[in-house]
Amino acid sequence: MRRLGLIQGMPAFITMWSGQFLSLVGSEMTAFGLGVYVYRQTGSATQFALITLFIFVPQILATVLAGVWADRYDRRHLLIIINVAATVASVILVAIVTAGALNVWIVYVMTFLFAICNATQFPPFAASVPLLVPKQHLGRANGMVQFALVTSWFLAPVLAASLLSVIGLRAIVAIDLVTFLVAIATLLLIDIPQPAPTGQRRSVLNEAVEGWRYILARPGLVGLLLFFAVANVDAGLRTSLATPMVLSFASTLSLGLIASAGGAAVILGSILMIVWGGPKRRMKLVLLAGMVFGAFTSLLGLAPSVPLIAVATFGLSFCLPLINAANAAIWQATVPSGMQGRVMATVRMVAWSTVPIVAVVAGPLADHVFNPLLAADGALAGSVGRVIGTGPGRGIGFMFLLAGLIPIVAGVLAMLSRPVRTVEDEGPSPVRQEQAVSTSAS
Numbered sequence: 001m002r003r004l005g006l007i008q009g010m011p012a013f014i015t016m017w018s019g020q021f022l023s024l025v026g027s028e029m030t031a032f033g034l035g036v037y038v039y040r041q042t043g044s045a046t047q048f049a050l051i052t053l054f055i056f057v058p059q060i061l062a063t064v065l066a067g068v069w070a071d072r073y074d075r076r077h078l079l080i081i082i083n084v085a086a087t088v089a090s091v092i093l094v095a096i097v098t099a100g101a102l103n104v105w106i107v108y109v110m111t112f113l114f115a116i117c118n119a120t121q122f123p124p125f126a127a128s129v130p131l132l133v134p135k136q137h138l139g140r141a142n143g144m145v146q147f148a149l150v151t152s153w154f155l156a157p158v159l160a161a162s163l164l165s166v167i168g169l170r171a172i173v174a175i176d177l178v179t180f181l182v183a184i185a186t187l188l189l190i191d192i193p194q195p196a197p198t199g200q201r202r203s204v205l206n207e208a209v210e211g212w213r214y215i216l217a218r219p220g221l222v223g224l225l226l227f228f229a230v231a232n233v234d235a236g237l238r239t240s241l242a243t244p245m246v247l248s249f250a251s252t253l254s255l256g257l258i259a260s261a262g263g264a265a266v267i268l269g270s271i272l273m274i275v276w277g278g279p280k281r282r283m284k285l286v287l288l289a290g291m292v293f294g295a296f297t298s299l300l301g302l303a304p305s306v307p308l309i310a311v312a313t314f315g316l317s318f319c320l321p322l323i324n325a326a327n328a329a330i331w332q333a334t335v336p337s338g339m340q341g342r343v344m345a346t347v348r349m350v351a352w353s354t355v356p357i358v359a360v361v362a363g364p365l366a367d368h369v370f371n372p373l374l375a376a377d378g379a380l381a382g383s384v385g386r387v388i389g390t391g392p393g394r395g396i397g398f399m400f401l402l403a404g405l406i407p408i409v410a411g412v413l414a415m416l417s418r419p420v421r422t423v424e425d426e427g428p429s430p431v432r433q434e435q436a437v438s439t440s441a442s
Contacts, residue, residue: 006191013132013141016079019186020125021148023083026179027114028156030093031055033169034107035243036161036252041104046363049240054108056236056356058115060349066120067127067345068207071338075124076192082124083184086117090177097170122348127340128192130332139282142328143273146321150266158263161256195337211342214335220423221334224286227414228327228351231290231407234297236358238316241366241396242300248393249304261310265317273325282326283424289326291411293319298404301397304389330424362399370395 007015031051039048069078093110096102126145133141160172215221246255279285296315302308335343373380374394381390388397414420 007189008132008191010133010137012190012192013129014144015186015190016125016128016132016192017144017148019183021152022179023086023183024148024152025156025159026176027086027118028152029160029163029172030090030114030176031111032157032160033164033172034111036164037102037169038104038107039244039247044363044367046367047104048244049359049363049366050108051111052236052240052359052362053356054111055115055239056352056359058112058119059352060356062116062119063122063345063349064208064211064342065204065345067123067211067342068204069120070123070127070341070345071195071207074192074194075128075341076187076190078124079121079128080184080187082117082121083180083187086114087177087180087184089113089117090173090180094170094173094177097173102169123341123345126328126344127337129328130337130340131193131195137277138332139277139325139329140274142325142332143270143275143277143321145328146273146325147267147270150317150320150324151263151270153262153266155263157259158256161252161259164252195340208342208346211339211346214339214343215346218334218423219419220421221331223414223417223420224283224327224330224423225347225350227287227290227410227420228347229354230410231294232351232354233358233406234294234403236355237362237399237403238297238300239355240359240362241399244366245301245393245396245400246306246309248396249391250306254306258306258310258313262313262317265314266321269318269321270325273321278322278326278329281424282330283421285326286323286330287411287414289319289322291408292316293323294404294407294411296404297407298401300404301400302388304391304393304397333424366396366399370399374398 006012035048035051038051042048066078089110096106096110129141129145130138163172215225243255246258293316296312296319299312299315300309302312331344331347332340371393372378372395374385374388374390374397375381376390378385378390378395380398384398385394388394388401
């Protein structure tokens with residue numbers, strides 16, 4: 001039986017979503033504040049980019065293990081435990097900042113700890129969505145998930161940039177702590193049914209490999225996964241170098257204004273998905289929006305202009321919820337609920353694997369190769385420099401200009417692949433056809 005007195009079904013999803021949304025905004029505010037601290041302390045694009053490395057490495061190390069846990073154990077209990085761990089980490093960070101003991105390496109360590117919490121939270125959350133939401137509303141629910149996820153990426157920097165000079169980093173981390181407590185409270189109010197097991201329990205490694213096997217047996221899903229892995233080069237580059245590029249010629253306030261343009265766009269894109277739910281053939285939306293995303297990424301690097309970068313940020317941000325919500329619905333339509341945790345963990349691990357690689361390479365490339373090439377007397381000053389300008393940050397701009405071509409080429413190749421184009425023809429989601437068993441009583 002389900003636990004009596006707890007919120008169930010779609011209301012449970014909305015309750016869980018609300019708490020996680022607030023928690024995401026708080027966490028991104030802290031991440032932005034820590035990033036600004038590192039760049040102001042060092043002035044180095046390389047050391048700033050290392051933050052991205054410490055954010056995304058745990059996605060590879062911890063996500064697959066969390067995917068196995070999500071299919072084995074009570075997903076609600078897992079989410080509560082993870083949020084409690086993040087709360088403890090926030091308390092530690094508040095104490096460090098209060099004591100005036102913060103330094104760059106502590107920032108890296110705390111970023112890594114928060115990233116582990118995020119990595120282990122994703123599989124049980126993602127795997128719970130199709131168990132709480134009726135199949136006909138999955139597209140809209142994924143639009144809400146993307147609204148929370150991507151809006152936090154853009155809303156939080158605006159808030160943090162506005163508040164840093166007013167209340168300081170310690171207060172921002174304290175706000176993050178409160179949002180974790182709210183998330184825990186919402187999880188205590190809901191019930192998440194547990195799917196029937198897909199087979200006999202084996203070792204963690206063997207169960208994790210099942211997620212790989214499920215994907216590899218379906219060429220269309222393999223192609224979709226590769227498209228995201230390659231296209232995420234842009235995501236890694238933007239996360240690592242967009243802030244240094246803007247701060248090389250503009251103020252922190254301008255950075256916040258650019259982020260607000262992205263926030264407005266992602267809200268509009270998410271609302272569109274919530275109302276619309278996506279087209280019948282979601283793969284077309286994924287690939288077309290992915291190519292438009294690449295075009296706007298190139299536009300980011302065209303000139304050291306706050307209005308131009310704001311327009312580019314608006315365009316690529318509008319595409320993000322369309323791409324991600326449609327992509328999530330495709331996977332939910334082809335993966336049994338009892339394997340959602342492992343498969344979705346594998347998807348995230350592979351799709352994001354390029355991001356830390358880019359983070360490691362991007363900073364040194366910017367500092368030692370591209371920025372010198374586009375210096376006033378650089379080797380490309382008389383050619384590329386005549387188009388995009390020369391001076392601080394123009395090498396990073398050239399990197400964005402080139403990187404934007406990657407999703408465009410990947411999208412064209414994916415469209416030419418029949419297994420990728422027809423991946424949605426493999427059948428409807430089996431989620432509602434499986435028996436979901438209740439979680440144990442509290």
